[in-house]
Amino acid sequence: TQLLEQSPQFLSIQEGENLTVYCNSSSVFSSLQWYRQEPGEGPVLLVTVVTGGEVKKLKRLTFQFGDARKDSSLHITAAQPGDTGLYLCAGESNYGQNFVFGPGTRLSVLP
């Protein structure tokens, strides 16, 4: 079974600060996705990374896929209260399981 770990589990920061959250595995994934989930709602896809070393930017969010396709990071610049939520990474399984989800990083951005 392919497993994903995410760190930190919880993060509380002030508006305007920068932060990075991590998604790690001992397994190689074909691709990796990041989702954001707000309270009472389902996860919503933010980005998909496919190539080792790939970097994608979505406004103030920068996503990177590790060279070996075993890990990924999400960096947020100048965080805003609207960034608050649960950030989930999901790896595309090589064993027919579709996507395997990490436990998530719960981010709170205080005004």
Added chain:
Amino acid sequence: IAGITQAPTSQILAAGRRMTLRCTQDMRHNAMYWYRQDLGLGLRLIHYSNTAGTTGKGEVPDGYSVSRANTDDFPLTLASAVPSQTSVYFCASSDSFGGYNSPLHFGNGTRLTVT
């Protein structure tokens, strides 16, 4: 607005009772999924369906059953609920099963408490 509708939004259920969680999508997606979300464990796949008429077991299928009589509906049934099935259940769909070109679209979940 196109998307996935789940019902009920929340439910308190006595142990041993039977319960069906409903899921309907209007995006004409071929694949549908049921996940449960538990604190610290993330989303775990219960059952999935590649296309209407077919279903498959995910990571945690025991105690659950599904059916896919048509493209739009994918109900999840707990035949005899147990307290360990207390969780938030999410239904999702995608254009096809698997692959990064077919991202998951989620409903807003059903919060189930088994007492």
